[in-house]
Amino acid sequence: MDIDKLSQEEAEKCIGAAASGDLVLLDVRTDDEWGVGRAKGAIHFKLSRLEAGELPDLPKDAKICTYCAAGGRAETAKNILTANGFLNVKNFGGLRDWKLAGGEIEK
Numbered sequence: 559m560d561i562d563k564l565s566q567e568e569a570e571k572c573i574g575a576a577a578s579g580d581l582v583l584l585d586v587r588t589d590d591e592w593g594v595g596r597a598k599g600a601i602h603f604k605l606s607r608l609e610a611g612e613l614p615d616l617p618k619d620a621k622i623c624t625y626c627a628a629g630g631r632a633e634t635a636k637n638i639l640t641a642n643g644f645l646n647v648k649n650f651g652g653l654r655d656w657k658l659a660g661g662e663i664e665k
Contacts, residue, residue: 560633561630561633561651562633562636562649563629563632563633563649563650563651563655564648564650564651564655568648569650569651569655569658569661570659570660572623572648572650572659573656573659577598577599581621581622582614582616582621582623583599583600583601583650584601584603584614584622584623584624584635585600585601585602585603586603586605586624586631586632586634586635587602587605587626587627588604588606589602589604591626591627593665594665595664595665596664596665597625597653597661597664598662600625601614605634608638608639609634613642618645619645622646622647623648623649623650624649624650625649625655625656626652627654628651628652628654629650629651629652632651633649635649636649
């Protein structure tokens with residue numbers, strides 16, 4: 559599977575948009591991973607829920623960035639959301655990418 563993560567410039571814009579509430583940051587990692595630390599302002603919605611057919615209660619036109627640990631599960635989540643009619647979904651990549659782009663981590 560090809561992983562289509564954001565560029566550094568796009569990542570920085572995503573961080574700003576998430577901070578201002580103009581973008582939903584969707585953490586698709588496991589409960590254990592979420593408990594260790596997460597991107598500031600993220601919403602937790604495990605990939606396993608998406609794979610089971612459950613969808614987040616978000617408008618279909620919401621701007622969404624998915625992320626996981628490294629980007630693979632976030633890509634899968636992006637593809638599931640897009641296949642279910644979500645129009646503006648991008649794969650941020652991993653939590654490490656978030657940190658490298660200057661994003662804050664919270665516990």
